[in-house]
Amino acid sequence: MQPRNMSMSGVVDLAAVKAAQEAKAKAEQARAEAARQGGQGAVSPADLVIDVDEAGFETEVLQRSTEVPVVIDFWAEWCQPCKQLSPVLERLAVDYNGKFVLAKIDVDANQMLMQQFGIQGIPAVFAVVAGQALPLFQGAAPEQQIRATLDQLVQVAEQRFGLTGLVVDPDAEPGAVESAPQIPAGPYDHLLAAAVQALDAGDFGGAVQAYKNVLSDDPGNIEAKLGLAQAELLHRVQGMDPQEVRKAAAENPADVPAQIAAADLDLVGGHVEDAFGRLVETVRRSAGDDRETARLRLIELFEVVGSDDPRVAAARRALARALF
Numbered sequence: 001m002q003p004r005n006m007s008m009s010g011v012v013d014l015a016a017v018k019a020a021q022e023a024k025a026k027a028e029q030a031r032a033e034a035a036r037q038g039g040q041g042a043v044s045p046a047d048l049v050i051d052v053d054e055a056g057f058e059t060e061v062l063q064r065s066t067e068v069p070v071v072i073d074f075w076a077e078w079c080q081p082c083k084q085l086s087p088v089l090e091r092l093a094v095d096y097n098g099k100f101v102l103a104k105i106d107v108d109a110n111q112m113l114m115q116q117f118g119i120q121g122i123p124a125v126f127a128v129v130a131g132q133a134l135p136l137f138q139g140a141a142p143e144q145q146i147r148a149t150l151d152q153l154v155q156v157a158e159q160r161f162g163l164t165g166l167v168v169d170p171d172a173e174p175g176a177v178e179s180a181p182q183i184p185a186g187p188y189d190h191l192l193a194a195a196v197q198a199l200d201a202g203d204f205g206g207a208v209q210a211y212k213n214v215l216s217d218d219p220g221n222i223e224a225k226l227g228l229a230q231a232e233l234l235h236r237v238q239g240m241d242p243q244e245v246r247k248a249a250a251e252n253p254a255d256v257p258a259q260i261a262a263a264d265l266d267l268v269g270g271h272v273e274d275a276f277g278r279l280v281e282t283v284r285r286s287a288g289d290d291r292e293t294a295r296l297r298l299i300e301l302f303e304v305v306g307s308d309d310p311r312v313a314a315a316r317r318a319l320a321r322a323l324f
Contacts, residue, residue: 042169048093052103054110061103065128066313068165069100069157071136071150074117074124076108081140082123088143089125092150098166099154100127127153130161131313132320160323161316162299162307195227204235229303236261237268249278256282256290260297267301275301276315284322295319 052060052072061070073089075082086104093102107114107122117126117133125136136149157163195210211228214221242265248255249262259282266275279298283291298319302312 042167043098044174045094045168045170046174047101048098048166048168049090049102049104052105054112057113061128062131063313064101065132066130066163066316067307068098068163069153070128071100071102071153072117072126072128073102073104074107074114074119074122074126075104076106076122079122085123085125085140088146092143092146096150096154096165098168100150100157100165129153129157129163130320131317132324134324160295160299161319162302192223192227195224195231199227199231199234204231204238207231208235226303226306229300233264233268233301233304237264240265254285256286256294260294263297263301267304272305272309272311273315276311276318280315280318280322283319295323 050060061072064070071089071093073082073086075086089102093100105113107119117124121138123140124138127134127136134153136153137145141149154165158165191210191214195207195214198204198207198210208228208231211224211231214224215228218224240261245258245261245265248258252258259278263275263278263282266272266278276298279294279301282294283298286294298315302315305312307313
């Protein structure tokens with residue numbers, strides 16, 4: 001059954017989305033399983049600490065920060081406090097096991113980056129999350145204080161932006177992230193196939209339940225998580241009157257539920273950037289529980305589109321600016 005009073009032209013192409021994401025989901029499941037078994041598909045601990053210069057900053061820091069928090073250590077060879085702090089940060093990067101990546105920047109060789117961050121003295125430590133720079137601390141702080149700051153950073157990155165970090169394998173070769181191995185059909189494949197059939201038939205409630213059935217036994221099932229996000233979106237819009245929803249949103253910019261409903265329609269209609277932009281602006285304007293509700297819905301819509309989409313990366317950066 002199609003959603004009442006709703007044109008399905010331009011709707012999210014479930015077949016295309018599933019085709020693109022199914023391979024990714026399988027690969028991520030295989031990678032996680034391999035990491036649990038000490039196998040392939042994970043980064044080396046050595047890859048958690050990297051040297052970055054101006055030429056590589058865009059790729060190594062800004063782009064990487066849409067996948068994992070990047071902590072920046074601004075240092076110089078002549079700086080004695082830096083020689084106390086840097087080894088502590090490097091050790092903590094390994095201890096945190098992929099929750100963040102440490103980027104080391106020599107200020108003598110990268111004066112422009114030092115100026116752009118407005119650094120007056122070193123050592124200086126910043127973080128970049130979803131493209132947004134956040135000052136952490138300056139000087140050789142005690143390890144207990146550093147750990148408390150990093151704990152808060154990791155929590156914010158995970159809860160607000162869905163960044164859970166990298167999979168680390170102590171036996172992996174540095175600099176070589178190997179392709180995830182193929183895995184055989186799992187015990188939930190028939191349930192996942194039933195969920196897709198329900199989606200194709202327009203039984204969005206049935207698809208939601210099928211995906212939830214998988215996740216109740218296997219909470220880490222990537223394909224079920226992605227499918228559930230899509231099915232819940234379509235289930236939410238199934239009974240909507242698009243004209244009424246858009247009218248309510250236009251007349252009440254401060255009405256958070258109205259903006260969330262309109263964002264759902266935007267995404268289902270294929271207007272991805274409009275949906276993201278609407279919710280980012282709602283987060284910016286609201287506070288308290290309303291702000292958190294809008295933020296969580298935006299994270300859910302990121303799941304529908306997929307974290308590899310550049311529009312998601314751009315929206316994560318915009319969300320960071322709205323929050324911080």
